[in-house]
Amino acid sequence: MLKSKKITVDFSGFKAINELDFEVNRNTVHFVIGPNGAGKTTLLDVICGNARVSTGKITFNDKHDLTKMSENEIVDQGISRKFQAPSVFHHLTVYENLEIAMKQKKNLFSIIKANNNQEDERKLEDMLELIGLTEEKDNLAGSLAHGQKQWLEIAMVLMQEPDLVLLDEPIAGMSKSERKKTGELITKVAKERAVLIVEHDMDFVKDYADVVTVMHEGQLLFEGSMEDVQKDSRVREVYLGRKVD
Amino acid sequence: MQKAIYQSVFNNKVLFTFILLILLLAPLFLSDFRLNLLGKFLAFAILAIGLDLLWGYTGVLSLGHGIFFGLGAYCMAMYLKLEATGGKLPDFMTWSGMQELPLIWLPFQYPIVAIILGILLPAAIAFLLGYLTFRNRINGVYFTILSQALVLVVVTLFIGQQNITGGTSGVTNFETFFGFHVNSSSTQTVIYLITVVVLASVFLGCRKLVKGRLGNVLVGVRDGENRMRFLGYNPSNYKTFVYTLSGGLAGLAGMLFVLQVGIISPTMIGIIPSIEMVLWVALGGRGTLIGPVIGAVFVNAAKTGFSESYPEYWTYFLGALFVIVVVFLPKGLMGLVEMIQERRRKVDVKQSGIKESNIKESSSVEVEKNYS
Numbered sequence: 001m002l003k004s005k006k007i008t009v010d011f012s013g014f015k016a017i018n019e020l021d022f023e024v025n026r027n028t029v030h031f032v033i034g035p036n037g038a039g040k041t042t043l044l045d046v047i048c049g050n051a052r053v054s055t056g057k058i059t060f061n062d063k064h065d066l067t068k069m070s071e072n073e074i075v076d077q078g079i080s081r082k083f084q085a086p087s088v089f090h091h092l093t094v095y096e097n098l099e100i101a102m103k104q105k106k107n108l109f110s111i112i113k114a115n116n117n118q119e120d121e122r123k124l125e126d127m128l129e130l131i132g133l134t135e136e137k138d139n140l141a142g143s144l145a146h147g148q149k150q151w152l153e154i155a156m157v158l159m160q161e162p163d164l165v166l167l168d169e170p171i172a173g174m175s176k177s178e179r180k181k182t183g184e185l186i187t188k189v190a191k192e193r194a195v196l197i198v199e200h201d202m203d204f205v206k207d208y209a210d211v212v213t214v215m216h217e218g219q220l221l222f223e224g225s226m227e228d229v230q231k232d233s234r235v236r237e238v239y240l241g242r243k244v245d
Numbered sequence: 246m247q248k249a250i251y252q253s254v255f256n257n258k259v260l261f262t263f264i265l266l267i268l269l270l271a272p273l274f275l276s277d278f279r280l281n282l283l284g285k286f287l288a289f290a291i292l293a294i295g296l297d298l299l300w301g302y303t304g305v306l307s308l309g310h311g312i313f314f315g316l317g318a319y320c321m322a323m324y325l326k327l328e329a330t331g332g333k334l335p336d337f338m339t340w341s342g343m344q345e346l347p348l349i350w351l352p353f354q355y356p357i358v359a360i361i362l363g364i365l366l367p368a369a370i371a372f373l374l375g376y377l378t379f380r381n382r383i384n385g386v387y388f389t390i391l392s393q394a395l396v397l398v399v400v401t402l403f404i405g406q407q408n409i410t411g412g413t414s415g416v417t418n419f420e421t422f423f424g425f426h427v428n429s430s431s432t433q434t435v436i437y438l439i440t441v442v443v444l445a446s447v448f449l450g451c452r453k454l455v456k457g458r459l460g461n462v463l464v465g466v467r468d469g470e471n472r473m474r475f476l477g478y479n480p481s482n483y484k485t486f487v488y489t490l491s492g493g494l495a496g497l498a499g500m501l502f503v504l505q506v507g508i509i510s511p512t513m514i515g516i517i518p519s520i521e522m523v524l525w526v527a528l529g530g531r532g533t534l535i536g537p538v539i540g541a542v543f544v545n546a547a548k549t550g551f552s553e554s555y556p557e558y559w560t561y562f563l564g565a566l567f568v569i570v571v572v573f574l575p576k577g578l579m580g581l582v583e584m585i586q587e588r589r590r591k592v593d594v595k596q597s598g599i600k601e602s603n604i605k606e607s608s609s610v611e612v613e614k615n616y617s
Contacts, residue, residue, distance in 0.1 A: 048475060075477035087472050089465050096461045106477045108486055114458040160477065 001026050001194055002047065002079075002164055007056030007067075009042055009218075016042040018218035019056070024164065029190045031205045032198050033229075034215035035238060040198040041084070043215070044166045047196075048081040049074045060164070072106070078163035082156075082170060086149040090142030094133050094152060097141050098124050101156035123159070130185070131155045147178045154182070158189060165189065167197045171204055183208045214238070268441045272434045281505055282549060284437040286542045287444050288501035293525045293537035294444075294451050295494030300523070301532030302455055303487045304467030305384075309392030310495050310522050312399045313367035315514030317496025319403075319410070320366060321503045323350055324359035325419035325427065336418070341408040349409065356423060363500045364493045371492025372485060379481035379488075384470065396516050403511045415510025422504060433505065440501045444538070447494060452534055463487065464532075528570050530579025539578055 002024040009017040017039045024030050032040045045051035047058060049071040058066040060077055069077070088097050102120065104110065116124070128134040131151040136144065141152060150170065157165055170186070171179045179201075186195055186208055199205055205212060205226060212229045214222040216238050222229060229235055268287070272280055292314055299305050326335050332354060334346060353359045374395065378388055403410045410416070425432040454460065465473045466480045473480050503509050512518075521544070529540020547566060551559035574580050 050471075050475075070479070071471075071474035072477045072479045075475060081475050083472075083475075087469055089461075089468050089472075091464055091468060092461055099458065100461050100465055100478075101476050107479075108482050111462050112454065112457065112459050156476070 002058065002060050002196075003062075004046075004058045005056055007046060007053045007058060009039070009046055009051055010054040015218050016051075017046065017053075020215075020218065020220055022213070022220060024194050024196050025211075026163075026194050027190060027192075028194055028210040029186060029208055030194065030196045030211045030213065031209040032196065032213045032215060033200070033202070033205060034221070037217075038215040039218040040215055041168055042218075044081060044168055044196070044198060047074075047164075048079060048166060075160065075162075078161075079166065080157040080160045080162035080164075081166040082153050082168060084168040084172065086146065086153050088141040088144075088149050088152050088156065090140060092141060093138050094128070094141050094144070095124065095137040097152060097156060098127055098159050101159040103159065103161045127155050127159055147174050150174065150178075151182070151185075154185065163193050165193060165195045167195065167199075169199055170197065171199070171201060179204060265441070265445055269438065272437060277430045277433065280437055281433055282545075283542075284433070284440050284505045285502060286545045287437075287440045288498045288505065289522075289525065289545060290498075290538040290541040291440075291444050291447050291501065292495045292498035292522060293529065293541040294447055294534060295491030295498075296522055296526050297529075297531060297534055297537040298451055298455070298463075299487050299491040300526055301534075301537070302460060302463040302467060303484055304470075305484055305488065306389045306523065307392040307488070307491075308389055308516075308519050308523060309395045310491070311514040311516070311519035312396055313371060313492040313495035314499040314502070314518075314522075315399070315403075315509065315511075316367040316370065317363040317499030318503045318509040318514070319416065319499075320353065320359050320363035320496070321500040322416040322419070322509045323353035324356050325422060325503065326416050327354050328356075328422070329418060329420040335411075335416075337411045337414070337416075338408055343408050347409050360500065364496045367496035367499075368489050368493035372489040375485040375488035376481075379484045382481070393516065393519070396514075396519050400511045400515045403514075411510070413511060415508055415513075417508035417510075419507055427504065427507065436501070436504050440505070443497065443501065447497070448534065448538065455534065459483075524567060526577075528567070528577050530577030533577075533579045536577050536579035543578070 002022075004020055004022040006019045006021060007017055008015060008019055020039075020043070022043070032043060034040055042051055046053055047066060049066065049069060053067050056067070060066055060079065064077055066074055066077070066079075089100075092100070099116070102123065104114065104120075125134070128137050131148075131154070133144075133148060133152060133155075136148070141149065144152060150173070154167070154170060157167075167186070171182050174182060183204060186197070189195060190210075209226050212224065212226050213220060214229060214232075214235050221238060222232050222235050224232075268283075271283060275283065292310060296307070296310055299307055327350065330336075334343060338346075352362065374391075378391060383391065404413055406412075419427050421427060422432065422436075425435075427433075427436075455463065462473070462478060463483060465476070465478070466483050470480045499509070499514075525541040525544050526537040527540070528544055529538065530536025544563075544566075548559070548563055551562040555562065570577065576583065
């Protein structure tokens, strides 16, 4: 579904990503792991348009070159991202947060005229139910607990009905039970689309990964199931040579 | 919760109708002089609403709204001047040796054209400036500085082109508006009433805009422009739209201002008035629409009141007023009202304290349940 061909990201001399070939397939939960500075977050940045490649190409569904699109055009193609720090809109209610995230025409005139039909309302209610915030729907998002904000943001990503979901450390700061529920949510979500996750927590990766990519110094070190990754000697070297997170 | 209380009291239709009624009846109990002042303040309030859309909702601080106000005002003034001279060359042009009417004055012989241009011209300039800056992601303080520089440029230009703009003394000495004497008290009353109606329509129109999804998107742009991009929005389009709209509203305010004050000159549209406009919004309360209306009337009324009662010290009073509001009421006068309500709510909660904590607990349990 998503293919990158020899992409390089150059931050004034430092190559955060170096000639990376990478692929994400439909209906998979795809984790990216690697030591600090391996280029994991940069990879997400490049896909969603937050950073630009100096060379290489990223195609989505075999047709569009993402490297030439603006951020909102990439979203229109069906790629949504959740950032590391929860960034919901504190001065809007939970419901309003979901409402503006919802898949809809997002140009000025459509938004001025926008009105929810029954279908929209049902989608919004379902999503609130799924993340367990139905009771909080009219409260300001700023008043939510940390874990709830994380879920709200994941929900905002899902409301866009993307084909590819990018998550950057979705379980950071969550309690054990919250982690489990997030994992289950991710598995459920991936049934209809691909999910690409950057994560440090190895137990979490082990529990929910279909495919794991190990990155090291901007390059792809290894790709396979979590079992294979744990057996691989090069991966061990990289992780043991540096400190494991 | 906070939001719900807030909406129920301030966006109350009853309250709105009541205020509107008082304003419409004001000619019955105010002297001509006071009515004229109030009309001027209400014209400022129209501008304040536009500025609040831009600053309070969208997070773009413009220190250059005097220009848009001025463009509207000059458009109206040019028409009034031409009607006063009967289409002949205005006095200041003769003094600076002009032979015939400059081309840019020609359209302003017609009142309807002048009124339309008074809104479209500032809106068009705001659009152009907004489009170029926001598209290139010039935001925040850089935009603010740019808007301030614009004022300087335009004011210098207006002063420099004395033969066309009347220079530092501006355009004045008007006689009639659509054939009615501008200085007669009945015409002034009608203009006052028009101002009230325009203000009410602008208020309702803008409120409808921000209560819809657009308002939420604008708040999103204000609080997390980048985040909005990753939700699929193009924030620069939204900012350009609001900037254009507020420019047009400022022009509208300028036209109503000239009709009631009878003069427009570069000092009324310069840097200091532009900053004052922002203060009205800040003092009234950003992002509330009604706050800036109150702020504009309140600050200008205070200014008039102080300068009448304490002609020597009034600027100190005004300064003190600003300091007090900024230090103690960062959310402006509307913040004060909100605070009082919050306190009242807390008392209510205390009385039913046990209940509240029960609700909280059960809801957090709910979250967990729903998830599994």
